[in-house]
Amino acid sequence: MRLDKGLCTDCGLCLVTCPVGALRDDGGTVILDLDRCVECHACFRSDRCPVGALEQDELAWPRAVRAMFSDPFGKHPSTQHMGRGTEEVKTNDVTNLVTPGTAGIAIEPGRPGVGASLRDLEKITRTLAPLGVTFAPKTPVTSLMTDPTTGALRPDILDERVLSAIVECTAPVELVPAIVRALREVAGSLDTVMSVAMFFAADRDVDPDADRDTDGLPTPAYFAGLGLEPSIWGKTNMGLGRASQGGVGR
Amino acid sequence: MTHTNHREGTPESLGQDFVVMFMPAKGYNNDAAVVGKLRRALDIYLRHRPVNAGAIKAGYLLADSPEQMKRIIAEDTPMIHAVYTTSAQVEAVLRDLKEADMGISVVVSGPVEEVARLSERAGIRRHSVEFSLGVLGRRDLLAPAHLRPLITMCGHGLISRSLAEEVLGDVRTGRSTPEEGARRLGLQCVCGIFNPERAARLIREAVAATAAAPASGDGEAR
Numbered sequence: 001m002r003l004d005k006g007l008c009t010d011c012g013l014c015l016v017t018c019p020v021g022a023l024r025d026d027g028g029t030v031i032l033d034l035d036r037c038v039e040c041h042a043c044f045r046s047d048r049c050p051v052g053a054l055e056q057d058e059l060a061w062p063r064a065v066r067a068m069f070s071d072p073f074g075k076h077p078s079t080q081h082m083g084r085g086t087e088e089v090k091t092n093d094v095t096n097l098v099t100p101g102t103a104g105i106a107i108e109p110g111r112p113g114v115g116a117s118l119r120d121l122e123k124i125t126r127t128l129a130p131l132g133v134t135f136a137p138k139t140p141v142t143s144l145m146t147d148p149t150t151g152a153l154r155p156d157i158l159d160e161r162v163l164s165a166i167v168e169c170t171a172p173v174e175l176v177p178a179i180v181r182a183l184r185e186v187a188g189s190l191d192t193v194m195s196v197a198m199f200f201a202a203d204r205d206v207d208p209d210a211d212r213d214t215d216g217l218p219t220p221a222y223f224a225g226l227g228l229e230p231s232i233w234g235k236t237n238m239g240l241g242r243a244s245q246g247g248v249g250r
Numbered sequence: 251m252t253h254t255n256h257r258e259g260t261p262e263s264l265g266q267d268f269v270v271m272f273m274p275a276k277g278y279n280n281d282a283a284v285v286g287k288l289r290r291a292l293d294i295y296l297r298h299r300p301v302n303a304g305a306i307k308a309g310y311l312l313a314d315s316p317e318q319m320k321r322i323i324a325e326d327t328p329m330i331h332a333v334y335t336t337s338a339q340v341e342a343v344l345r346d347l348k349e350a351d352m353g354i355s356v357v358v359s360g361p362v363e364e365v366a367r368l369s370e371r372a373g374i375r376r377h378s379v380e381f382s383l384g385v386l387g388r389r390d391l392l393a394p395a396h397l398r399p400l401i402t403m404c405g406h407g408l409i410s411r412s413l414a415e416e417v418l419g420d421v422r423t424g425r426s427t428p429e430e431g432a433r434r435l436g437l438q439c440v441c442g443i444f445n446p447e448r449a450a451r452l453i454r455e456a457v458a459a460t461a462a463a464p465a466s467g468d469g470e471a472r
Contacts (some may be wrong), residue, residue, distance in 0.1 A: 016412035017438075042408045042438060072253075072306055072406045072440055084406075089380040090329070091275035091355045098378060106380070112256060112402050113411060114391045163407045187386035194387050195256045199380035215366070217379050229384035233257050233264055234362040238369060239377030240348060241355030246281030 001039060003032040007053035014054060017046040019163060020115040038115055038163045039066035041073075062157045065118070069140060069162035084166055086139050089199040094241040097136070100203035100216065103176050105133065107183065109194040110164030116192040118144075119158045121165050124194065125151030127186040128169060131179055136168040164195075173200075180226045196228065199235070253405030254331070254359035254443050256382045258398045261361065263452065267403075267445050268340045268360035270295065272347070273329035279353055280325070287352045288323045288330050292316065294346045295332035298339045303332035304442015312436045312446065333445045337368040344372040396456045400449055404439035413438065421457050428453040 003023075010030045015023050022036035023043060044054050059067055068074045069084045087095065088104060098104040107124055110116030121141065129135075129151030135142045144153045171179060176198070187194065203216030211222040223230040254269040272291040274280040288305070295303050296316055304310025308322040308330075323330070334340050340358055347356050358365045362379060369376055385392070393401055393411035397418075401409045417431035426434075432449035 016410060016416045018412070019407050019410040021410075021412075040406075040408060042410070045440070046438065070407075072408070087273065087275060089378050090271060090273045090357045091278070093355055093377040094275040094278045104380070106255075108256075109387075111405075111407060112258070112385070112398060113393050113407055113409075114388075115407075183386060190387045192387055193385050193389060193391060195385055196383040197255055197380050198383060199378055201378040202376050213366075215376055217376070218381065223381065223383055231256070231258070231382040231384065232261055232361045232363065233255065233359070233382045234365075235255055235357055235359045235380040236362065236365045236369065237377045237379070238344065238347075238356040238358065238374050240351075240353070240374070241275060241279065242353045243275070244279040244281050244283075244353060246279075246283075248277065248280060 001032060001037055001041065001044065002055045002057045003030070004053045004055060007051045009051060011050065013048045013050065014043050014046070017043040017048055019113060020161075036161065037066070038070040038161050039063070040070035040163050041067070062160055065144070065157050065160050066162055069165050084140055084162075084164065086136065086168060088136070088168060089235055089237050091241060092199070092201065092237050093239045094243055098170060098199055098201050100201050100205075101173055102170050102201075103173050104199040105167075105169050105171060105179065106197040106199070107167040107194050108164045108197070109167075109190065109192050110162060111193070111195045114192050115161055115163050116165065116190075117158075118153060118160050118162065118165070120190045120192050121167070122151065122153045122158060123186055123189060124167055124183075125153065127151070127182050128167065128179065131171070131182060132175060133169040133171045133179065136170065139166070139168045141165050141167050177226055180228060184227065253441060255380060255405065256402055257359075258402045259452070263399060263448060264361050265364060266335045266451070267448050268334045268337065268358060268365070269443050270332050270334065270340060270343055271329050271357040271359070273355050273357065275355060284354075285323055285325055285327075287354055288327055289320050290350060290352065291330055291347065291354070292320060292323070294343060294350065295330070297346070298334065298343050300332035300334055300339075301445055301447045302436065302442050303330070304440075305330040306441050310440065310442025312433060312442065312444070331441060331443050333443060335445065335447050337364055340365075341368040341372045344369060344374055348372065348374060396459065399452050400435060403444045403449065405443065406439070406441065408438045408440070409435050409444075418453060418456055418460070421453055422460065428457070
């Protein structure tokens with residue numbers, strides 16, 4: 001983003017549109033803190049500036065990575081999808097990314113409403129990699145890795161900031177307790193928050209118990225036993241999808 | 251993307267919030283028929299009176315007409331969403347989508363146990379579930395607790411805490427109604443997954459609560 005101070009009247013109407021506080025009043029002067037700005041373009045789209053002083057500018061690498069993750073209109077080269085994530089559980093009935101016995105894991109530093117540096121993102125990927133997770137291929141985060149076996153990200157992007165980024169991986173269910181322990185440990189070293197999600201496929205061959213419901217899915221007690229605080233909220237794939245002959249771009 | 255996950259609020263409030271998604275799988279079923287299927291899904295959504303609906307780049311009901319959205323839906327439209335306030339509406343949508351049998355993945359974000367019950371009533375067996383498991387790290391940086399149910403309705407994080415505060419202030423001082431405030435917040439959410447009815451209720455409650463006593467919660471220090 002660019003704030004044209006030749007046009008800006010310091011009226012301050014734009015300030016509330018910025019999710020990360022990059023637009024701020026500095027003693028009566030409106031400034032745009034480019035280090036803090038994540039290039040989500042929410043200020044520009046809000047159309048609050050009465051004189052058109054906020055402009056979207058062409059972003060060079062590595063700053064362009066901010067918009068790729070923060071602006072939902074940004075299309076990732078890795079996924080060819082707009083937005084910062086992938087299909088994950090939403091098309092699991094077709095892709096079978098996660099089957100019984102496997103957990104899908106989505107860790108999102110910066111969310112909700114805080115923002116994150118990619119250096120903090122790398123702390124998470126480097127924590128998960130040695131545990132034996134498989135980073136989901138063709139995701140925006142995995143595409144930034146120089147070495148998925150260590151979780152190392154390309155060094156030229158580490159000083160960039162984003163609204164959030166989603167680390168997506170899969171692991172055998174048996175590894176979930178160790179993964180949660182490691183996440184809780186690395187959380188203490190972050191200068192941000194991270195939202196935690198996991199997804200599982202129904203497995204009607206297992207008997208229900210305290211940890212598994214009648215569809216073989218984890219219960220709140222299972223997650224609470226891991227030290228997590230499960231919400232009542234989640235995303236349920238209804239199993240209505242199927243592959244066709246003409247899918248393109250896999 | 252997990253943009254409809256991680257909504258915050260009381261069980262009662264979240265029980266009035268459901269997002270339905272219809273999403274082709276790239277490389278598996280995003281064939282030549284997909285544009286027609288996305289438009290048909292939108293027609294099904296609209297029959298059951300959503301409070302919002304949309305698709306990234308194609309527009310959303312708070313700002314655009316359904317006709318306009320249908321015109322813009324294209325092969326690269328990743329998915330189409332609609333937001334409902336009751337489980338009965340979602341059950342009816344699922345019945346229609348099941349009957350339409352388009353072979354495209356359908357996902358419902360909402361309270362997991364309620365969604366399990368309504369899918370069973372619709373004759374659908376759940377395939378997989380993604381659970382929202384909380385927030386780790388520097389919780390002191392979070393927005394105050396009374397704002398988070400509002401700002402987490404945009405999973406891309408485009409609704410700032412400052413805008414939510416401004417809206418609450420405007421409603422508190424009578425400069426706008428809760429419904430107008432909810433719409434202002436919802437316009438920031440370009441996917442059309444923001445629930446303006448629930449938001450208006452939350453705004454009304456937050457204003458009433460702060461009239462009685464200052465709100466408290468994580469993130470007050472920021």
